[in-house]
Amino acid sequence: MGQSPIDLPSRLLLNLEPWRHVAHWRIALSGGLDSTVLLHLLATLANTESLPALSAIHIHHGLQAAADAWPQHCQDVCDALGVQLQVERVTVKGGASLERAARDARYAAFSSLTQSNDVLLTGQHRDDQAETLLFRLLRGAGVRGLGAMPQQRPVGQGTLVRPLLDVSRAELEGYAQAHQLRWIEDPSNQDRQFSRNYLRQQVMPLLTERWPQAQASMARTAAHLREAQGLLDELAQIDLAQAATPHEFAWMGVPSLELTPLTALSDARQRNALSHWLEPLTRLPDADHWSGWTTLCNAGADASPIWHLADGELHRSAGRVWWLSDSWLGTPVIGADWQTPTSALRLPDNGRVMLHGQAPSGPLRIAYRQGGEVMRMAERGSRDLKRLLNERAVPAFVRGRLPLLFRGEELLAVANLPGLAGQMDEGWTLHWQPTDEDQGLS
Template identity: 70%
Template sequence: MDQPAIDLSLRLLLNLKPWRNAATWHIAFSGGLDSTVLLHLLATLAKTHSLPALSAIHVHHGLQAVADAWPQHCQSICDALGVPLKIIRVQVKPGASLERAARDARYDAFRAATQVNEMLLTAQHRDDQAETLLFRLLRGAGVRGLSGMPQQRALGRGHLLRPLLDVTRAELEAYAVEHQLRWIEDPSNQDRQFSRNYLRHQVFPVLAERWPQAVATMARSAAHLSEAQELLDELAQIDLATANSTSDFDWLGVPSLALAALAQRSAARQRNALSHWLATRTRLPDSDHWSGWENLRDAVGDARPVWRLADGELHRGGGRIWWLSGGWLRGFSSEVDWPDPALPLQLPDNGVLSINGAIPVGPLHVRYRTGGEVMNLPDRGHRDMKRLLNERGVPGFVRGRLPLLYRGEQLLAVAGLPGLNGSATDGWVLQWVPPSEDQGLS
């Protein structure tokens, strides 16, 4: 093996050093040049170094007739290298961008296949990083987007690693030729209607004629922007630490932030902190849609503003902003009978109710607010439910979900609110466990 090949192997090994104690390294194996070189490098290194168990994953999108032969090709390569292969067939959802839909389907498969203490290794290289930077720049991305592809990030229950980001496409091609590797040439890679292919075949050759080091310098810029993003993330954590105060309604399990702590920051710091907080919960809005945050923040009086995002909604209430998604945005039954109050009651799409202590005389049933409810309280007489909820600062989004325990037309208890959730005289308390993520809330 000559010097360039040795250098490439050692660079790969050095980039993967922090992850040598993982249980498994999965290689995302399309059968193309880049992933074929990565697979060959790792299989060769495994003969002389103690590495985690290697396996390959091939995702079959079924978008081209010619692709039907690719799983067999990948299987033959893996058999020759002694690496087990898992073939996953996916359905690509139709949409405006076939590129994005295929990528989403592919990474959904990778996410499901990557378990605790396992790593998925992909073969993106320095040229890919430069293309990503220019592509995102043309789409008006901010610092986070322009920082390019991270070398590592969480994926599923494990991590995704990109150990070849400091390697050029030319180096991979030289390695493949030297070792007489066979790889797939995807016809779609020549289709210039796809934005990345257009950049690769039309734009970068022109840039390289004028600036031969364009790819290297753009990749370096992505690294600088990645460092800048790290600083912004640190600033976001500082700002969020003050907004992550406790609330009387933390028991709901709904993520929330204190609005006043955010509102005292500059507009740019507000957006930075919220972007950091929302990044794990939803696709982030583009610049034109941040007016939704301003409307939410600046609403006055008893307004109940909502900022709708791709994967959920931000609500405002009780001096806080609340992130609602999944089951919190779905409907639920309006009335449920409770035939045996000695047993917990599963509420359709709304958690579980139980009674601790002496069981009230029945028959009992559960309703939800429709307006005009009145409750008889010891020493206070009949009180309007709306006023009682206002006194306790109950956020608007949960008011319609609070289970109300009735006996006939008599309102006995309101779940979740101390002082209203049972009878101290008769010795019982109504307990409500709101829906968890496993029960349909995300």
């Protein structure tokens, strides 16, 4: 037996208890059944309960003519309940999946609007959870994907919370009818070319006809899988702690892991640990693309293999794997005269350099390694720069970016490398900050 609609307010408050202390609850109001009921519930509870400040956000995608009337509908609903409404218009980029593009645009807007002491509340319910599980199952998702929608996750500077995941659509409809609520029926929800609509209209009714508790059971399975993913995350943290060893190139600010502790793990644990590490950095590879990790690990000892991923590259060098993205993937401009060495010199796409101490005399310039450079060293004579970099196990990807200080054709210093960064007896060293962030040089 399902719980009756009269239980909804108390269940909602119970689900939102952990977030009663925040400053602001923002309700994502599409104008459909789910978000309309959520808004009404909270506005009504606010009359008798001490709740955070309430407001609503409506995202206008502009994808169909009917949608032009929805902001006014949402405004009328909010006015009747005494809730402030913010309407945000977004541009949906074209692509293979209009559903995904609209979702991405919507959540980008939510992220920009959600502040540090805000909770964004959305109206997804138990039927949506079951539908999400089935949809991802058919796409071959792993444990993380099959965990479906979490009750909470970060968004912007705040938190997104789905407080209705244990409520069925039938219960929401019952509440809406009992309170004579009006809501929008999106015409696109009838279009079966969209996969979720097809599942909702064609597949789910057949499943629930044969197994009436199918949606509740599937939502429960999603909860089990989220718990399993939590255990996998804990295992990944244990494994990554073994590989997150200190190293002398931490000043680069490049995420890296020691390779040997990773390759000592089973293949499955390697993938689990790497997935956990890569998730904040890039869209994760599908199952077939993981062969790139195997290739990277198995490359010869003298090689510097690269695994190309959606948002950057994983490089193997100096016994570690390094995550490179953004400016690290560009090629810096070859060089520049340093007219005022008493001030920091900005390097296009390569941060900045500065001299600590009394600058050496003569016309100075910054350049990058081209090959064949030689450096004169006290007590060692002239040495090939390539050999000096090899001796210090400098990662391959950074060798062409290390700022070199020249006076005429004489190589005076290699930034940041102990013993090569300057003339200590003359009291100066060359320091490089690889990014343009305003932070001190180490």
